[in-house]
Each structure stands twice: as structure tokens, then as C-alpha cells.
Amino acid sequence: MSGGLLVAGTTSDAGKSVVTAGICRWLVRRGVKVAPFKAQNMSLNSFVTREGAEIGRAQAMQAQAARVEPTALMNPVLLKPGSDRSSQVVLMGKPVGEMSARGYHGGRQEALLGTVTKCLEELRSTYDAVICEGAGSPAEINLRRSDIVNMGIARAARFPVLVVGDIDRGGVFASFFGTTALLSAEDQALVAGYLVNKFRGDVSLLEPGLDMLYGLTGRRTYGVLPYAHGLGIDEEDGLRVSLRGAVRESVVAPPHGEDVLRVAVCAVPLMSNFTDVDALAAEPGVVVRFVDRAEELADADLVIVPGTRGTVKALAWLRERGLADALVRRAAEGRPVLGICGGFQVLGERIEDEVESRAGVVDGLGLLPVRVRFDRDKTLARPVGSALGEPVEGYEIHHGVADVRGGEPFLDGCRVGAVWGTHWHGSLESDAFRRRFLVEVARAAGRRFVPAPDTSFGVLREEQLDRLGDLVEEHADTDALWRLIEGGAPVGLPFVPPGAPPLGAGAGAGAPESRVAAPDPAPQSPEGLGFAGSAGPTGSRGQGLDCAGPTPQELDVAGSADATPQGLGEAAVVHVDQEAK
Numbered sequence: 001m002s003g004g005l006l007v008a009g010t011t012s013d014a015g016k017s018v019v020t021a022g023i024c025r026w027l028v029r030r031g032v033k034v035a036p037f038k039a040q041n042m043s044l045n046s047f048v049t050r051e052g053a054e055i056g057r058a059q060a061m062q063a064q065a066a067r068v069e070p071t072a073l074m075n076p077v078l079l080k081p082g083s084d085r086s087s088q089v090v091l092m093g094k095p096v097g098e099m100s101a102r103g104y105h106g107g108r109q110e111a112l113l114g115t116v117t118k119c120l121e122e123l124r125s126t127y128d129a130v131i132c133e134g135a136g137s138p139a140e141i142n143l144r145r146s147d148i149v150n151m152g153i154a155r156a157a158r159f160p161v162l163v164v165g166d167i168d169r170g171g172v173f174a175s176f177f178g179t180t181a182l183l184s185a186e187d188q189a190l191v192a193g194y195l196v197n198k199f200r201g202d203v204s205l206l207e208p209g210l211d212m213l214y215g216l217t218g219r220r221t222y223g224v225l226p227y228a229h230g231l232g233i234d235e236e237d238g239l240r241v242s243l244r245g246a247v248r249e250s251v252v253a254p255p256h257g258e259d260v261l262r263v264a265v266c267a268v269p270l271m272s273n274f275t276d277v278d279a280l281a282a283e284p285g286v287v288v289r290f291v292d293r294a295e296e297l298a299d300a301d302l303v304i305v306p307g308t309r310g311t312v313k314a315l316a317w318l319r320e321r322g323l324a325d326a327l328v329r330r331a332a333e334g335r336p337v338l339g340i341c342g343g344f345q346v347l348g349e350r351i352e353d354e355v356e357s358r359a360g361v362v363d364g365l366g367l368l369p370v371r372v373r374f375d376r377d378k379t380l381a382r383p384v385g386s387a388l389g390e391p392v393e394g395y396e397i398h399h400g401v402a403d404v405r406g407g408e409p410f411l412d413g414c415r416v417g418a419v420w421g422t423h424w425h426g427s428l429e430s431d432a433f434r435r436r437f438l439v440e441v442a443r444a445a446g447r448r449f450v451p452a453p454d455t456s457f458g459v460l461r462e463e464q465l466d467r468l469g470d471l472v473e474e475h476a477d478t479d480a481l482w483r484l485i486e487g488g489a490p491v492g493l494p495f496v497p498p499g500a501p502p503l504g505a506g507a508g509a510g511a512p513e514s515r516v517a518a519p520d521p522a523p524q525s526p527e528g529l530g531f532a533g534s535a536g537p538t539g540s541r542g543q544g545l546d547c548a549g550p551t552p553q554e555l556d557v558a559g560s561a562d563a564t565p566q567g568l569g570e571a572a573v574v575h576v577d578q579e580a581k
Contacts (some may be wrong), residue, residue, distance in 0.1 A: 002124045003485040006154045006190075008134035010165040010175035015197040017058040018468055019164050019225070020133040024066040025469030026478065027129055027485075035127040036062030039116035040077040040109075040135060040149040042087065044272035044309055048395040052380045053093020054078060057275060062133070065465045073119045076547060077112055077148070081270065082309055082356070091115070092547060095378050109146040116148050117156045119547040124157075129485050132159060139182040141500055151187040160192040160489035162481075168198035168227060173209055177496070180217050184500040192489040193219040195476065198227045218494035222484075223476025228467065255285025257450030261442060263288045264300035266323055268314035268343070272307040273397070276340055279428040279457045283438065285449060294322035301445035302336045303327065305343030307425065311372075311400065312357040315346050315364065324365055331367045336418040336441045344413050344421035345372045345400045355399050367419045369406035374399045383424060387411050388440065390433040394424030418444040429457045 007023070009016040020036055027034040038059055047060035053072035063070035072093035079087040086100045092115070123130045138150035138161070146152075154161050163179055165172040176194045183191065194213070199206065203224050210221045265277055267290040274290075281288040289296075297303050305327070308314040318324040327347075330337055339347040348370030351362045355374040364372070381396040387410055394411070402423065407414030413422040418441075428434045435451040442449040472478065 002128050002130060004130040004132060004157060004159045005485045006132040006134055006159045006161045008138045008150055008161050008163045010137055010163060010179050012136050014164045014166045016133050016164055019197065020131050021062045021065040021465060022468035022472040023131050024062055025465050026472040028067050029469055033128040034066045035068055035123045035130050036066055036074055037120055037123055037130050038075050038133040039153045041075055042079040044080060044270060045275055046078060046397055048380050048382055048397060050382060054090050054380050054397055055093060073123055073547060076116050076119045080309055109148055113148045113152060115547055116153060120157055122547060137179060139179045141182055154190050158488060160484045161190050162192060162195055162222060164195045164197050166198050167196050172196060173213055176213060177216055181496045181498060182500055185495050188495055189493055190489050192484050194221045196221060196224040199224050200227045217496050222480055225471050225475050228471060256452040258448040260285045260287055261301045261447055261449045262299055263302045263304060264291045264297050265304045265306055267292045268308045269317050270308050270310040272309050273425045274306050276306060276425055276428060277304060279434055282457055282460050283455055284452045294326040297326045301447055302338060302441045303330060305339045305346055307341035307343060311342040311345045311351060312353055312359045312362050314342060327365060331419050334418050334444060336444045339421040341398050341423050341425060344423055347419065347421050348372050368414055368416055368421045371403045372400040375401050385411060387433060388436040390436050392427050392430045392433045394427040396423050398423050431456055
């Protein structure tokens, strides 16, 4: 079997996704055949692989960092929040239904451990190294029994664990110590050490603290990564970063023409695949921001209504905030509007939804001659075509089926005046098409904007991934990291008290007292799982291992058309990366 590493974090948004990508890029540059892996995601940013499987967008980005084609093996379980207390469960790239947080963590999650370990086993049989990304924090003691993404997968694979902490937030030493001290002795034995992320200043001032941390835990720090500005990289759900103003913190060149173009993205509820606008933000002279008030549309040259996992909810939100009226006025004035996926559906005449919201027939904004009916089956595709005289590629992830009844053809949707609509995510990453589209927008907006002739989003993305590889190579002890990946966690790492609470603690009077948790039920190897994964949605088979997992009936997952969405509760929210919420 190959070597591997689990990149855990003291919190969500500590930088696990980008650190994993950076390690992948560093390894592939030194000739190592490497693959990323995340057992379970919670994200509204997803991607469609070439075999038609839906996975987290971050794992697709990490696969690009590793210079391999993304597959469902790299993210076998994806949770897509649909409301406050439930998520759609996507298993091996195919949706199997809706489940509440309590139901998922009440035993269903454990049934998936066999699936994720088999997927990891298959990757390990194919690649020299597998770099796993954890979710949230590994020290969520209320959820350890059912964990399949942090210490559960580390224990099953016997992978060493590198804990990442965001020092820019403050409290990183307490976070490192507390994360370790809340793990059982068995889990602590795999925690090899720490990686400081987003450091600003003189590292020599930090070193005494790192020495004291070593004295307290017996674990070394494998690197201190500096704060890097302008990383336009798909994190798990970087929405909080994006909503600070401009998309990510993109630093672009001055406008190529006389004017800039201002793009306003409506921050609709359950916004999905907002990474669609990253390619626009990479264009010199294009300023992209997220907005939630009607008056913020006034000076925008282009308004984008993005994808959403709650189309009817997004439509109601637009109306409540006056944004719907502002969009209608824009269309009447010939000012550009683009709807993508759920945003495209919102711009149509009518939505018939007995699947996602179960709201029945709802009037859309009527800006495009389109009627949408939600289907039980999800469309997952990688279409290729042309628009505005240029080649375009994209990907589709939607339950809504559009009946286009007029307008000019535009990808799979249509255009009426300065209003465009399509289900295609990622289309703006096609450089020639993006430039042509921006020319059309500038003309309609009356701007003397000229797109730069040589901007390549693919090249820019590669440069950013190389920057991540450089950060790891220049600021981490890569020799020590490679020894971890190749040989596992150091033997004899000390136990840091008090350890995890005993199983059953907090359940009431009479709970046993102990400084160390009893061994948790996570098996040490896939052979001990007793899990039959022969049924269920068709997944990636690769070397012949069946990673399809249990059927929806075995999981007791309500089919998405028959379940009453109950949202994703706080218990699950704290367990997995959830910035999109």
C-alpha cells in the first residue's frame, strides 16, 4: 500500500483545503504520483467528473493540483445543505435522498465507513501517496463515535495526522493543545504534529511558543506558512471570504480599456457554485462583489443571479428584499443580467417544484420565456458547445428541467435582449467565450471596457496552485513531511491529558469517570468492517473494488422527492466544513 497523510484542522476554514492542495502540488513536482481524498464533505460548491459523478469542488481543485483527473473515489460522500436541518446525501457521485442531521449522525454515517475506506484503499493501490483532508475539527467529541472523515478514517488507514491552525484568528497554541488533549489515547497516537497557517510577521518571535508547544505535547511543528494574499483558490466553501467585498482577494491588473466593469452577484440563500464568477474576477478591470440589497444593483454593469440549492427560497428572498423588482427594471432598461442554474430558473416564467421545495407551481420573474419543472433525477453532465461564436465547456448540476419557449439560443438556455440564462456552471472559464460575453455586456452597459486579449483563467489557476506548492516547499520541513507520508506517525508520541471524555459521558447520572476514553468503535482496517457495499448507486470502480456503498434503504435515507426537508442542524454544522451556510 502507498503512504498517506490526513490534514486535519483546529477549526473549519483553518486552511485544510489549500494546505492539502499545496502538499499535492509539492509532491507531484518531485515526481510522486499523488491523489487527494476527502471522505465526507459538506459543501454547496460541487463539480462534475468526466464519469458524471458529483464531488466537492475543493477535491476537483486538489486533483488539479496533483495533476490527475478527479473521480468519485476522491470524495465518496457529499452533503449538500437544503435547509437549516437537512442535507441531500450524494453517495459516490449520485444523490440518494435527503437526511436530517440527527438521522445522519444517529448511525447512518457509520454505515458509510466501509465505503470510504474501500475508496481510500483503491486510491492507495493506484497512487504513491494519498493526501486526505479532514473536516471541521477532529476533536468534536460529541460526534467522534460516528466520525468517518477525521480520526475515524485516520484510524482505519493508520495514517499520520497533521493538524493545521489559522494563527491569523489568534489562539493557535491553545487550539493545537486543546485539539490534541481532547482526543483518546488511540487517536493521539496518530497526531504527528502541527502546521501553522496564515502567519504575519517575524517567525523568530513565534519560535519560543513552538518550543513550549513541543514541551507540552511532545509533537513538533512541521512548518509556518505565511499569509498569502490574492489566492483565488476553491476552498471548501469560501463564502465568508467572498462576502467581505470583492471576490476572494483577487489582485488583477488595471483595465485594458478606458472603463472598468462592475459585476454584482446576488447573494441568494443556499448559494451554490459561486466559484462561477472567479473567472470574471480574474479579468483586468472587472470588479466582482456579492450584494444583498436592491440599491447595490444601481451602479452594476452586470448582475448575476447565481446557482442555489433552494430555487423557490431564493426567488422569495429576491422579492422580499426588492431585488426582484430591481432585476425587472434592469431588464426593461436593457441592462445586462445573467442567470446561472438556479438563477436561470428564477428568471423564467414559471417553476413547478414538487421535489426541492414541494411548493408546487410558483411564478418566476418572467424575464425569459422558460418554464421549469423539477425532476426527481438530478442532471449531472459535462456539456461542450459554442455560444457567441466561441467554444464553451461547462458542467451541469440541477433537478430543474427547462422548457425554453423562445428567445435567442444561449448554451442550453436562451437570451432576450440583455438577459441571459443557462444551466451551465463553469462556462465563464472558457477564455474566448468569456471575452466575447464581456464585450456584449460592455456594449449593453455603455462602458468603454475592453477585455484583455491574453487572460487565461487556466494559466492563472495553475500559477496559483504553484504558489501553494511553493508555500509548502519553502516554509515547511518537507523532508520530515515525506517521512510522515512514507512511514507513518512517529512511534511513542506521548499522551496529552485529559484525553477524550468516556463514551457515554454527558448522558446522565452514573456516567463512568475516566481520564481517557474507552477505545472508540472505529475499526483499524477495512477488513474488520463487516460492510457489504455491493448495492447502491453506481460509483467509480477503478481497480475493481466496489465502492458503491449501502443502498438508500440500508441508510434509511428518504428519497429527495418524498422527504420533507428539515435542514442541517448544528450537530452536523460543527462537524463538517460549512462556510457556505
